[in-house]
Amino acid sequence: MSIEAPETKIVDSYRVACDGSEGALGHPRVYxxxxxxxxxxxCPYCDCKFIHKDFEGKVA
Known part of the structure; x- marks a missing residue:
């Protein structure tokens, strides 16, 4: 059994919102x-990593 890696999103804002991206199966929206x-x-709920576009390729 393998575990999926958390999602990574490149964003252009330093303030982001995450709701799990799964509709009713997601989690409460957090900023x-x-x-x-x-x-x-x-994200403390789903471990999605948000990377600012200025740091793309610089964050592991």
Whole structure:
């Protein structure tokens, strides 16, 4: 049994919202702030990683 890797999204805003992207099967909408020094934030519910476009390719 394999586990799917969390989703990664490239965004152009430092403030993002995540609701699990699965409609009724998602999670409560949360608003997340991308730190300007690290360039990314991870959703505490679904582990989706949001990377600011200025840090694309620089974040592992």
């Amino acid at each position: 997340l702030q991308i730190a300007e020094d690290s360039g990314f934030v991870e």
